[in-house]
Amino acid sequence: MRRWVLPVAGLILVVAACDSSPTSPSGDAALRVQVLDERTGMAITDSVYRLELQLTAPGGSYTQPVVNGAAQFSGIAPAEYRLTTNSLFGYLQLDLLTLDVEGSQTMTLRLTPIDDLGVEQVSVDGLGSIPKGGTIAIPVRGVTLRLRGRYQSPRSPWPAQNEFSANIPSSTAGIDGVGHEGGRSTGDALSPTEFEIAVPNWTPCTRFADGRLSECFTSSDILVLTMSTPFIGGFGGSPLVRKSQQWPLKYELAPDCCLP
């Protein structure tokens, strides 16, 4: 019986020691990061950007939202961390930052305001809002897909009617879904800060021929978004930003909809 104790204990130790999922081990270090707009020098206090900072080290990671222009990390393990920024839209961290955190520290992070956009709501006419990870039933004629979100554009600000567009690539095959039957995507600025992209007759398929869809896929992970300058009098249409945003979706294709 005792012969098995050591190998079993060893196995448990190995499994426990090698858990590679992000963890947040507790410690006695603390870090306060004040977040400033690099152009204005002012603290970024508007919660619309949904800024959050992440500290990552081999031993664990911590994420904190930016509230009233600062993120507060407390009870973290002393270590060398990489500091990164996530946001819905609006700001970019140009600097690659690593920092030794021990004791109680304060630092300032300057973010660059950029032309940027972010989707807050995906919806389908007749079905309503589709959350991340949600499923959309797809009839042969497709669905009217709407992507609503926020943007800012220092290089082409309102009242410029910037162009907005989106692709939804398959999570596996590297193909994009498209609107068909004459469906045309339109993306408009609704206000100085909001946009909507509408895609009539959208399907998670690349072709529509002889009443059947083909090259279809059943899941996607990201939205690929582009904002461009207005196309006026044959000029413009220059991309201001292109980005991908995580928004996993699943699709239920109608029976007999599709060519194999």
Added chain:
Amino acid sequence: MTRALLMLLVLVSIACDSDSTPTNPTPDPFPLPAGAPADAAAAAGTTRITITAVEITGFGGGRVAPDALKSDAAGGYGVRVWIFCPAGLEGPVGEGATREILDFVITKRDVFTNIGGTFSGMVRLDPGYNTIDDTLSMSRPGRQSVRIEIRRNFTVIATTEFVAIFN
């Protein structure tokens, strides 16, 4: 018993090897390439992609100041843009739909007529020093504004500008 414990230690050590070491962003590990001008060197501790110098050279290869150019210079001037990229910010990265678009745009415009054009293309940034080459010329005395942008997914991540003066 000792052998078993030793084996256990080895097992833990092998299984827990991690490759996610934080990157040191300082430029110190990157010496200036041979032939680079001294002012192309990034300041110690540079943490972002930076255009460190714009080197203008004449037909004979000698460096020329941007305010001492000649409109009748045969073949014009060569322009070399020096870019420092900290390790960890190299690119383009990603693949498929998330593959980054990393490009440069050099816009040249006659200051008086506002007529000009752009030279652009895709760029690959390796850790350390990188260069982009262009040319500069003017058929008559005047001033030309030159703006250089490095863009990641069309967002400007590094920029510099100067006025070239042709006598």
